[in-house]
Amino acid sequence: MLRVLGLTLLLTLSGYAIAEPIADTHSEMSGCESCHVDSEPSADLDYENGACVECHGFLKEFADETHQKHFEILACSDCHLAHDEANPNDSCAKCH
Template identity: 45%
Template structure:
């Protein structure tokens, strides 16, 4: 019985930590240098190109990032297509964005 409660507790803590991470993704980047850490002059660019280059400058390009989903979309997508930081999508939770384009089950 004690093991079951421990597993439930650990699962709950893991889910809470994931929810907390989802709430702070944009804030983590803003804490580095304000909005300018991602946006030129603190304002979004009209096409998102500056922001994508900023992502690549810190995190690497699609073929450099771990995970087949990145390399498979090299040249087709930009970071914000899946990682919508102002919608509080955590990097680890971006897989939900796949359904926007893919109907695979």
């Protein structure tokens, strides 16, 4: 499991992979409730970002420097678009 997660992270950060929507993979595991209260997004996405941290940990705990540098600066949803196919590197262009 950790090898798969590491490889996925490496490919995602390298920009070589266009990721399928995060929502697709998460809903396959445990439904919309894995990220949302009553299957509906919250207005400010605080609940959803908390769900990310609950499963994946805080950004400072990630092995890669990119996530660590953004701890307490960005929320998961600032870069990861849960319901869209996206190249994660496109999120960087918003600020950099």
